[in-house]
Amino acid sequence: MTNSITLSAPDYTDADFQLLQSIARTQAGICLPATKKALVYSRVSRRVREMQLSSFREYLAFTTSPAGTVEMEKLICALTTNVTGFFREVNHFDHLRTVVMPELAPALRKGKRGRIWSAACSTGQEPWSIAMTVAGSFPEIGNYDFRILATDINSDVVARAASATYAPDELEGIPEKDRTSFLKLYDGAYRFSETLQRLPVFKVLNLNAAWPFHGSFSVIFCRNVVIYFDDETREALWKRLAERIEPGGFLYVGHSERVANAKLCGLVSIAPTIYQKEA
Structure with a gap:
């Protein structure tokens, strides 16, 4: 059984967040203000763990590589919110x-x-x-x-x-x-x-x-x-x-x-x- 990797706050740097901001803007037009930094960490860290990688830097390097096309879609999905309901508004x-x-x-x-x-x-x-x-x-x-x-x-x-x-x-x-x-x-x-x-x-x-x-x-x-x-x-x-x-x-x-x-x-x-x- 593979042990899960535990990420701590230092694994998520300002540079990581800035790259995520750029990816979100380029790939989906999503604007991530600085106030979303903690929320982004919460959502994306799950993907990092599921990929069994040791840091955001490693995860983002893979996601932006030619081999990371599928994971890029999963990253964008992690950054989007799906709140809905029948006959809303x-x-x-x-x-x-x-x-x-x-x-x-x-x-x-x-x-x-x-x-x-x-x-x-x-x-x-x-x-x-x-x-x-x-x-x-x-x-x-x-x-x-x-x-x-x-x-x-x-x-x-x-x-x-x-x-x-x-x-x-x-x-x-x-x-x-x-x-x-x-x-x-x-x-x-x-x-x-x-x-x-x-x-x-x-x-x-x-x-x-x-x-x-x-x-x-x-x-x-x-x-x-x-x-x-x-x-x-x-x-x-x-x-x-x-x-x-x-x-x-x-x-x-x-x-x-x-x-x-x-x-x-x-x-x-x-x-x-x-x-x-x-x-």
Whole structure:
């Protein structure tokens, strides 16, 4: 049995943290202020131990080497936060149900292609909430050209989201009617129905890298993500997202976020945290 390596505070230097800041910024656009130094130590030290390396310096040398590609993804995952919940910020789902769907449903019936993007899907509660809202408003949605693209930089949480399976204590926030309509109990866990599972497509994606898809979206959810970016990265992302929203479409952002350059992006604030693309 291999003995685990115990890291002490001296193994984590200012130089190590500065390199981690650079990696986070370059790889994912994440800004790590000095106040996050202890938090970063707590998260990354687990990876150092799992790799059975003796220091942060050794770990970072490996991670930034050609052999460290897989570990680089794990490092970025360790630096990101995955706090989510079903129907979180419920005003967005109310807007989706009462404003978007009454226009989108008739358009789909006429042959329109419909797409919604959950741009930081985490463990899946957001895209599954979207799916329940859409299917609840338009039960025959599966017969039309409609999909939900659900992406996240963390491959582990994307796999978890794609499983469509949640423990009973994870269902908080789902109305009883949706639980009855869309969830079935299997071996002590709840799984979304096959009908609902046809709606989302799950992919690993770095929002600050190239996007390997084309086309526009009726709605983009990009919530509680840009708070981790610096101003330059944040504004560049808003612009890129706005370019992918069809005229008249909507962008939903987190409760503590705003699009500072909305006008330059062709977006109009129509409610707190809701923007519409100019027609």
